[in-house]
Amino acid sequence: MTKTIRLALLASTVLSGAAWAQDVTLTIESWRNDDLAIWQDKLIPAFEAAHPGIKVVFAPTAPAEYNAVLNSKLDAGSAGDLITCRPFDASLELYNKGHLADLSGLGSMANFSDVAKSAWQTDDGAATFCVPMASVIHGFIYNADAFAELGIEVPKTEAEFFAALDKIKADGTYIPMAMGTNDQWEAATMGYNNIGPNYWKGEEGRKALIAGTQKLTDPAWVAPFAQLAKWKDYLGDGFEAQTYPDSQNLFTLGRAAIYPAGSWEISGFNTQATFKMGAFAPPVAAEGDTCYISDHTDIALGMNAKSPNAEAAKTFLDWVGSAEFATLYANALPGFFSLNSSPVAMEDPLAQEFVSWRGKCQSTIRSTYQILSRGTPNLENETWNASANVIKGTETPEEAAKRLQDGLASWYEPQK
Structure with a gap:
């Protein structure tokens, strides 16, 4: 060299x-x-x-x-x-x-x-x-000890989900589901946008809403409100005044059997709950249906x-x-x-259960977050209010959907 x-x-x-x-x-x-x-x-x-x-x-x-x-x-x-x-x-x-x-x-x-x-x-x-x-992934966290005690199988379909809630309610030991409507956002985030993707087919419906080819008054967007309206009977006395921390405490203290959840709860629940926990994805309408998760x-x-x-x-x-x-x-x-x-x-193990759904279900994101909440009225905030009202029974699913659609159409060109 x-x-x-x-x-x-x-x-x-x-x-x-x-x-x-x-x-x-x-x-x-x-x-x-x-x-x-x-x-x-x-x-x-x-x-x-x-x-x-x-x-x-x-x-x-x-x-x-x-x-x-x-x-x-x-x-x-x-x-x-x-x-x-x-x-x-x-x-x-x-x-x-x-x-x-x-x-x-x-x-x-x-x-x-x-x-x-x-x-x-x-x-x-x-x-x-x-x-x-x-x-973060949405679904339901449950008290596995309570399920074992009451002989409840993890629900996969909506019929099994409501049968489980009915069984928990009839027994009377546990509040079937820990959720309040005082803070409103949980009703939309862990309610409507948790179960909704199974109805509007995840990304297909979300993108159609942005494109203006589907409306919030279409059956796929009204149906999750109709399910939320049925939750009222399972939330326990005084749920209207129940805050987000109240719901967390009801569950971790072992007083409620099911918690509509975001996966961010895992670390906190692990340190607070003294019982075994499990999780299940939002139940589908019928066995064998494609499942969708809010990921x-x-x-x-x-x-x-x-x-x-x-x-x-x-x-x-x-x-x-x-x-x-x-x-x-x-x-x-x-x-x-x-x-x-x-x-x-x-x-x-609880985190592994949540993330395993990615291999079985189609992932989507919250329907209101991209583009659709840039105007006034803000669709995300309005969905909080509508979801809480539907659960409380102060607004019907159809009324809530029409109000959201009218608000979106008032400023979003593809929906006019």
């Missing part, structure tokens, strides 16, 4: 290593201050061990203050390199303002489905600006478009899109499920 070639190789080696010659420190902005220990003790050490020269600092803000604080930092040019992304419009607005970089070309984006990426894309899907991290996109990570450490940030984001991160994150936070296409074995 000639001296010139040796010098050229040496120079290229020095230049290629120049980016990491000095430690680069990346800062993550997030609202998940409850995750601080997980990032510091598990996630960041795993990344740094494999990527010497890149240091990572997780710097969260209180959830209620996050949006305002982040926007101020971005406007002032003082925001961190990595931005934790809420789903849909809040992050889309950041991208449209030029605060989030387009990450469509990132290699790890190939590890995510269109549904997984939909919460962090432009409406036309041309740009994806955050790497999906986790979703709702919840959290992702993007890059500050003005980060001075863009290459190091992309290296980190590629790792966030890897199977290694998916396994670490999902097991550190049972109930927040990886959106990565690589299957993740869950160590928590």
Whole structure:
């Protein structure tokens, strides 16, 4: 080898290593201050061990203050390199303002489905600006000891579901189902958008609503309200004044047999409940029907478009899109499920039950979250109110559906 070639190789080696010659420190902005220990003790050490020269600092803000604080930092040019992304419009607005970089070309984006990426894309899907991290799955958590005691099989169909509720009610030991309507959002989130996808066929119906080819007054959208109207008889005395924490306590104290749930409850319920728990997916109309689950996109990570450490940030984001991160994150936070296409074995049995439904059912996201809640009246908030009213019996399923449809049609062109 000639001296010139040796010098050229040496120079290229020095230049290629120049980016990491000095430690680069990346800062993550997030609202998940409850995750601080997980990032510091598990996630960041795993990344740094494999990527010497890149240091990572997780710097969260209180959830209620996050949006305002982040926007101020971005406007002032003082925001961190990595931005934790809420789903849909809040992050889309950041991208449209030029605060989030387009990450469509990132290699790890190939590890995510269109549904997984939909919460962090432009409406036309041309740009994806955050790497999906986790979703929450809806279904029902039940007191397995109570089911065993009363001889109840886990329901798969609607008929079996209501037969189980009737049996629990007739026995009188347990409130059949723990849900209140005081806070309203649970009635929609763990009620309407939990059972609804089985009626409107998940993504098929959700996209048809956005396209204007289906209406909220169509049978597939009224039917979940009709089921919610039947829940009233199983919620226990005073459910109208029952708050979300009241419902959680009723269940974990062993006073209610079934809890319409989001998977985010798993960690808390594991520490509070003294009985064995199980979970079942929203029951289908008839045995053998295709099942659909709300597997709702919840959290992702993007890059500050003005980060001075863009290459190091992309290296980190590629790792966030890897199977290694998916396994670490999902097991550190049972109930927040990886959106990565690589299957993740869950160590928590209740979490494993929830995530196993992905292999049997079609995944969709909450019907109101993409595009349809941008106007006034806000469809998401109106669905809270309508769902609570239907359960209480102050509005019929048909009246609720018509009110929602009229509100949407008043500002959303495809529905006019």
